[in-house]
Amino acid sequence: MKEISSPLNKDDVLKLKAGDIVYVTGEILTARDKAHIRILEFLQEGKELPFELNCRIIYHCGPLMKKEGEWVAVSAGPTTSARMNASTKKILEKIDCIGIIGKGGMDEEVVRALNGKGIYLAYTGGAGALAAKAIKRVRGVHWEDLGMAEAVWVLEVEKFGPCIVGIDAHGNSLYSEISKRVEENFKNIISKI
Amino acid sequence: MEYDDVKSTIVELFRKAETELGEDVIKAIKKAYEIEENEIAKNQLKTILDNIDAAKKLKVPICQDTGLPIVFVELGRELCLDFDLKKAIIEGVKLATKEIPLRPNAVDPLTRENPGNNVGLHVPQINIDFVEGDKLKLTVMPKGAGSENTSALKMMLPSQVNEIPKFVVEVVKNAFGKPCPPIFVGVGIGSTFDGSAKLAKKALLRDVTVMDEYELRMLEAINDLGIGPMGLGGKTTALAVLVEKGYCHTASLPVAVNIQCWANRRASKVLG
Numbered sequence: 276m277k278e279i280s281s282p283l284n285k286d287d288v289l290k291l292k293a294g295d296i297v298y299v300t301g302e303i304l305t306a307r308d309k310a311h312i313r314i315l316e317f318l319q320e321g322k323e324l325p326f327e328l329n330c331r332i333i334y335h336c337g338p339l340m341k342k343e344g345e346w347v348a349v350s351a352g353p354t355t356s357a358r359m360n361a362s363t364k365k366i367l368e369k370i371d372c373i374g375i376i377g378k379g380g381m382d383e384e385v386v387r388a389l390n391g392k393g394i395y396l397a398y399t400g401g402a403g404a405l406a407a408k409a410i411k412r413v414r415g416v417h418w419e420d421l422g423m424a425e426a427v428w429v430l431e432v433e434k435f436g437p438c439i440v441g442i443d444a445h446g447n448s449l450y451s452e453i454s455k456r457v458e459e460n461f462k463n464i465i466s467k468i
Numbered sequence: 469m470e471y472d473d474v475k476s477t478i479v480e481l482f483r484k485a486e487t488e489l490g491e492d493v494i495k496a497i498k499k500a501y502e503i504e505e506n507e508i509a510k511n512q513l514k515t516i517l518d519n520i521d522a523a524k525k526l527k528v529p530i531c532q533d534t535g536l537p538i539v540f541v542e543l544g545r546e547l548c549l550d551f552d553l554k555k556a557i558i559e560g561v562k563l564a565t566k567e568i569p570l571r572p573n574a575v576d577p578l579t580r581e582n583p584g585n586n587v588g589l590h591v592p593q594i595n596i597d598f599v600e601g602d603k604l605k606l607t608v609m610p611k612g613a614g615s616e617n618t619s620a621l622k623m624m625l626p627s628q629v630n631e632i633p634k635f636v637v638e639v640v641k642n643a644f645g646k647p648c649p650p651i652f653v654g655v656g657i658g659s660t661f662d663g664s665a666k667l668a669k670k671a672l673l674r675d676v677t678v679m680d681e682y683e684l685r686m687l688e689a690i691n692d693l694g695i696g697p698m699g700l701g702g703k704t705t706a707l708a709v710l711v712e713k714g715y716c717h718t719a720s721l722p723v724a725v726n727i728q729c730w731a732n733r734r735a736s737k738v739l740g
Contacts, residue, residue, distance in 0.1 A: 296511065339532040339571040349569065350523075350532040355614045355646050379614075379645040379699055399515040400614065400648035400698055401731045403532040404523035422582050424571055437515060439508055439700060449508075453701045454644065457693050461641050464689050468633045 278434070283330045285372045291394050291440050293447040298436035299396070302414065302429060303332040303376065307354050309425040310418060311362035318369045325417045326427060329370055335359060335377030337424030339403070346413040348430065350403030353378040356395070364388045376438060380450030386442050395442035397449075398435075409435040469604065469740050471551040477737055478560025481608040482537070483568050485735040486529040489520055492676045493652075493707075493732045500650050500697070500704035509702030513650075516697070516730055530731050534570040535610030537561045537592035540673070544601035547740060554594060557606075561585075561592045573613070595666070607673060607736040615651060615729040618643035621665055624721040632657060632723055633686045639725040640690050640706065645699015648729035650707045652676055653690065656724040659714030668726035671710035673734055683709040 279287055281301030291297065304326060306314065317324050338351035356377030364384045367373065373393035375381070378400035389395060398406065414429040442448040497520075501513040523530040539557050564570055565586045572584045574591045586592070599605075620639045624631065636655055643651070656667030679687065686709040696702025707730065716722060 294508065296508075337532060337571065339529060339534060339569065341569055350529040350534070350571075352519075352532050354533070355617070357646055378648065397698060397700060399512050399519070401531040401533075401612075401729055402515050402519035404526060404528050404530055405515065405519040406532075407528065408522060408526075422572070422584075424573070437511055439511070441700070449700055450645065453694065453696070453699065456701075457641060457644070457695055460693050461637070464637060464692050465634050468637070468685070468689050 279374070281332045281374065283332065283372055283374055285330065288372060288374065288394055289444050291443055293440050293443045293449050295440040296437050297396065297440060298434040299332065299376070299438060300433050300435070301431070303334045303432055303435070305334045305336040305338060305428040305430065307335055307337050307425055308358055309421045310427050311359050311366065313418060313421070315362050315365055318366065326429065328373070330372045332374035332376060334430070335375065338428055340413070340423055340428070346416065348407045348410040348413060351406045351410060352401055352403035353398045355379045356381050360385055367392060380441050380448070383451065386446060386448045386451065389442055389444060390446045391444055394440055394444055396438035397441040398438050406435065409433055469549070471556045473739060474553060474556035474606070475560040475563065477606055477739060478539070478557055478608065479564045479567060481606060481735040481737055482561070482564040482570065482610065485608050485610055485733040486534055486568060486570065487527055488524050489530065489731065489733065494520060496676050496707040497650070497730060500707060504697070504702050504704060506696065506702045508700045509696045509704070512697035512700060529568065529570070530733070531612060532571060533612040533614065534573065535612045535733065536573055537586055538609040538611055539592050539594050540607040540609065541594060541596045542599045542605035543596060544603045544740065545598050546602040547604060557592060557594055558587055562587055603738050603740040605736060605738045607734060609673065609734045612729055612731070615647035615727045618647045619724070619726045621661070621722065621724040623661065624723050626719060626721050628721060633689060635723055636686050636709070636725055637689050637693070639727070640695070641693055643727055644695055647727045649695055649699060650697055650704045650730050652728040652732045653706050653709045654726035654728060655709060655711045656726070657711060657713050658716035659722060660716070661722055663714055664722035664724035665726065667712040667714050668724040671712040672726060672728050672732060674710050676708040676710065676732065679708060679710070683711050
């Protein structure tokens, strides 16, 4: 079992291999469909983002939050990463080092875009209660106008995991390997049923 | 029975469905954990089971996607109601959203505007059925989008009856890791275009540990795909295949596949 901290140290990121089990400590930023589109708009127009993205971890998550004086994460598991395939590829062109936490994996173009730059960590989908337990503090929120699920929440996490390195920074993707096997299995299965 | 009984029951049922899974669902997940040998697959199932425990203990929603509210009503035909049943359900959903709390998920499909209370045009989705007796049975089913998005419907040809399992397996293959496997697969066969989808959804309300030979055969085929928990590989891609049939036109064969994540959340109560 391995641990990584955020802000990320690029050397640590490059050492991780697809299939490793890791726990994350430090700062993570939630972002899903709408936040990705807005990040991209900012980057393409050369506008400064209200948060640092380089060497940070983006968490594909639309959390359920509650305000008890301060904001508290009630349930905060990952959302389906594939929806962010296209925007992620473009964002990565402008970023030097990044970590992504999500579920379900990302496509081949993202695998290539992550090469030498970053990793994709799979956190168990639906495990919202457990994820919220690892969130120690909500440091802030950006773009609240996008709504609770789509805003960018800055979260402080401690031993967030277990996360599986689904895609490493060397072009290896567990999803690509499994997907190939599944396609082969499918051909055999349909010839039988 | 009064307006407030229905309203408070809706809140109670959403709270239960969101924080605790049914025994049949937990039994199916535990069985998968026993079957898996692959380290990563076992790790995913262990996290799922730990999360179920944490949600129950902390009384918080199992998943942050608290779903789109769906309500099934079985109305006893001898029952007289002197209040607005639909309004009681709608107000119950608003209150549940605030009190539990639920994530506000319901938006306008085009403007994507979010009223913030999980209520809007045709939401909550309310399905009313008439049954014998003088009772009112309420069932809630908060449905997450990750799994709903991978569902599919096909108007097959009457000559393609034998190809139904192939279509079902193909839908699951295309869904891959996106719907949070291990999944439950609701299949609606027959009826009309819309009717088959409704049957597929209703199938997900059944006891997931009871399957017939036809369903088990499809389950085995799906699990031979090797997608595994969260698409990270393994023997358990699905925990159950549940089929509901309805008569259809002699010239048609609608088949709907409604995918449900491992968190098959539903809760029922009988009033009256």
